[in-house]
Amino acid sequence: MSTEERLRNIISHLVPNNVNDYIEDNVTSSDDVTSFSRVSKWDKEELREFLENSPTYKPIKQKLLQLLKDPIFLPRYNMNVQEWRELTLQRALVIIKSGSISISEFNRDPMKYLLSMEMLNMSDPSLSVKLGVHFSLFGNAVLNLGTEKHHLKYIKDIDSWKLPGCFGMTELGHGSNVQGIETTATYDKSTQEFIINTPSDSAQKFWIGNAALHGQACSVFAQLYIDNVHHGVHVFIVPIRNPDGSVVENVRIMDNGHKLGLQGVDNGRIWFDNKRIPRDNLLNKFGDVQPDGTYVSSIQSKNKRFGSMVAPLVGGRVLIASSALNAAKLAMIVATRYAYSRKQFGSKGNENPIISYLTHQRRLFPMLAAVIAYTYPIAQLKKIYCEPNKSAQNVKDLHVWSSGLKAVVSWTKTYILQITRECCGGQGFSSFNQIAGFKSDLDVDMTYEGDNHVLLQQVARNILVELQKGRYTITSANHGSSIYDADFQIQCLKWRESNLVQSLSARIMSHLDQGRSLEQGWNSNLDIVTFLGKAFVDRVTMESFQASIKKASNSIKPVLELCRNLFFSWRVSEDLGYFLCNDGISHSTAQKIQDSINHLCSEMLPVGLDLVNSLDIPEQFIHAPIAKADYMSEFRYGLERKY
């Protein structure tokens, strides 16, 4: 047969038969093909523990998992907004009654709180967001912006849901720029009250969770004025509903209505019409007003005071990052199991599992590596967050890491939910297979609790400060090593980060030298600012992951190294143009990195199924029929699914 004939022959097949002789029929575990990978088998439990990394909290998690087996938590889909909200409330009440979540012990054991909220998010994002608004935002404001009088008055009622709370920060006109909010709190010394007012429609509180139906009190962010003197943003406890559910006088509420997801959260809009509240309702830890109207604060700078008041929000970002990663892992479990059992094309009666196609491998495997890689910086972030006595470095790291990881991991999660949806074909479009729900519910996490682009600016700003203060070490490019060498990989990512911060600095200076404003210089380089923020997260992810790999046993080390290599090749290949244009790697290294992806995918193929089955996601949260061992039987006639 001539080569031309042979090629004609190839191309007569749209998609070829028998592509993958080495994956056997009826694969439900990848055990039988392990011999084809240089990555040897590992102890699944050991790897799961290594990913989970919170041994002391096992009993707490187990207790909550047991509670979440209550049938009320079984997945439901076909509901209108009213039904969603009611179900979410009922689910919340089960959690509240169990005492699993409590703001009174939040400061004492924040890790318990984080891990519990993560569980709730895997069960139902509406549930965790509704409770998150009440506990992490409203309760946390009372706890960490208020003082003893507030703790005594409110904490017990918050824990028992006797006082369901809202968090009134965002306004229609101001989201990212909280300092620009318009709601006013004017002190009336004659009555010793604050007058809370919404001066315009743009000042209406917007997207306020629990406001549309259940909230009775709201921690309202407002500009404090005393005798016409402005003292900046402060937070006040304002009643919005009576215990019977009716809206209090001088408050108006509307509903935010239907959303892309999170239908169970009753977001609403609030107007205050010169609503009077007692002086004691100011959360006065960082600034207080004495009866005579004297303003007192231990923090002189308005900006710093504002910083203290929004500092507790960092917990939300930690939780978003870890919850996004859990959802991405869950989607990877669903799509990967399906990819190993779903067959299409090939010889009749012996069709190929779709994971045998490179198009599938190249979509799923780098993401499998990614969810494992991000596990470690997020674990490190949670540890810093829960540190009882934080050093100054801890505080800074917490701010920068939570900003960077929240942005990058929520974006990666969105990407993973999208590609897993597509990898499952039509099944990915069915709500039963879970990816659809997470896709809709979690989309908002990229823009709430700090818009991702704004958060990356926080990261970049910090690096620029370090550079300016002479505390930043410039890393040069390395043109010599193996692309699978961890030190080379870290150096490569360090080089990019330091190259970016240097060019950002130089570009801003050049703007200044041309007589432009500082702000123009910053804004004209927001592309580099964003890129630098992402580069930082790549670098710390690799460092954190590699530090953990070093501690791993010989059983699990090879598969973790495979993930590290694939994560590295994916990240670098995404920005190959930058590396090449700026001489960060040579052409031959670039080519090797590009070629490595197919190679690493072929290494992953025999172990990919075992690897997703080692992920630290409790099996009770996997409801998707296509993720079951014999998915066809899940679709037999007569098997009704409630929806």
Next chain:
Amino acid sequence: MSTEERLRNIISHLVPNNVNDYIEDNVTSSDDVTSFSRVSKWDKEELREFLENSPTYKPIKQKLLQLLKDPIFLPRYNMNVQEWRELTLQRALVIIKSGSISISEFNRDPMKYLLSMEMLNMSDPSLSVKLGVHFSLFGNAVLNLGTEKHHLKYIKDIDSWKLPGCFGMTELGHGSNVQGIETTATYDKSTQEFIINTPSDSAQKFWIGNAALHGQACSVFAQLYIDNVHHGVHVFIVPIRNPDGSVVENVRIMDNGHKLGLQGVDNGRIWFDNKRIPRDNLLNKFGDVQPDGTYVSSIQSKNKRFGSMVAPLVGGRVLIASSALNAAKLAMIVATRYAYSRKQFGSKGNENPIISYLTHQRRLFPMLAAVIAYTYPIAQLKKIYCEPNKSAQNVKDLHVWSSGLKAVVSWTKTYILQITRECCGGQGFSSFNQIAGFKSDLDVDMTYEGDNHVLLQQVARNILVELQKGRYTITSANHGSSIYDADFQIQCLKWRESNLVQSLSARIMSHLDQGRSLEQGWNSNLDIVTFLGKAFVDRVTMESFQASIKKASNSIKPVLELCRNLFFSWRVSEDLGYFLCNDGISHSTAQKIQDSINHLCSEMLPVGLDLVNSLDIPEQFIHAPIAKADYMSEFRYGLERKY
């Protein structure tokens, strides 16, 4: 002030004030800043006509637009699946009664059909999909796979919805590989009937639109057997419901349930239990069975016969590509108008419109260029599709272009819906602002009517055939010209395509030379196959766009050229690593292309709002409050929105 102090000063601002002095307060049109762009003003109507490009169909469109003003078509959100389906049915009946959509005139005037379905899709994707299943799939099968007896018996009842139809191709076990379906049609010559049977649960018809509730007949794809001889896949009209809505004997139906989107479409699952149908129910245009069981067909090859039977599906891909583009344009209108009127940060009372931030420009403007660029190859594709007497070249182009454009444009649409959602912040998460609904409803378009990855293989296969037959012209790299030169841009994209097809060919040959199978060679290079398919679409998009630009007046040419330049820079910068590694462009050109994006965004800034307002999307489909001139007033207290 020292440079260090100045930099410290910069970085003390997270997001700077007054970034954009040159965009004035209260911008609702970009007219007032046009002087800052080298792109002069243009006639908006002229540009809209140039984008719309179907002057003879204006009256038809106007009539349908008038009909779609009926209040039944006003957006609704808060419904359960049952309510969604009922509303969609009622909407469908209004369309049916108006006679706007008709299968009887489908072959006579396919453009009318296409344009009408596009309008319906902008109004409500569930509506267009429900009617699309009935007309484009079921009706089209009767029309183009059936013969006169079928036309006489069914067409009138299809047009009047007396016989609501389903399209029974996909099975649980077989989606992309239709030739692998398991449903059988066994001819019983003793009664002159076919026996339609579902031999296993994996053979159940799955995702069948109109099956769960309204369908009464189904065009069933099944393997034809006569006297134990297999004749390949054929299509049969099988009754599934009686006129009273009850399911017929020997048919079982279940519901596919809740989905990510398209809740108004009643997708279902069908089992046939040796269901007998008359011999006349075989759609016999390409293959027939005589009363005595003799099989007759003018097409000898089973594969070619199968190809003829699925050929009418090409219309669905044309419609998906054009509808995806419309949704992307609509989302661009919403997000861009909001970006020019929404303000955040900057000096008090004079905050910056968010479009003034580079992070916003770099997300929105390349996509604005993209939706305009894709307008032209899609118009060309529609023209080929509607050509009454297609040449062999037309038929091939139709297959390849519809496959490639369906894949690339549906992916780009998904990307655009994602970034516009994020660019609108929380507002993008609200259903009222429309992006959320399109995001959910249209997600499936990447995997139905041909999975995008499989379709790109069709494209790549065709290019490889051309290369093998010596009909493909290899283009070499050009290292000399201006990056804004159209010929250079096209040559650049041609070079990439020809470089990819050459390396694909070489790699497959090398696999063969190493004794591996043809299929292994193809599958081991699916990354290049996919990349080649995308590269083809980039190239034909540029060629088609540039051919149209050449015909444009001097008034609209500059803005179209700006779009072409930005589209080119975006596409190349996405794959910069490939261009550099393979010496397709020089380092300096690569740098210029990367730098050009910020420059072109600054050119776009003063005209971006005018440009979205010139897009060919009827204003009546823009319901989003944030897309209104004074969006704040859309959120005033008391203004209730039905949802």
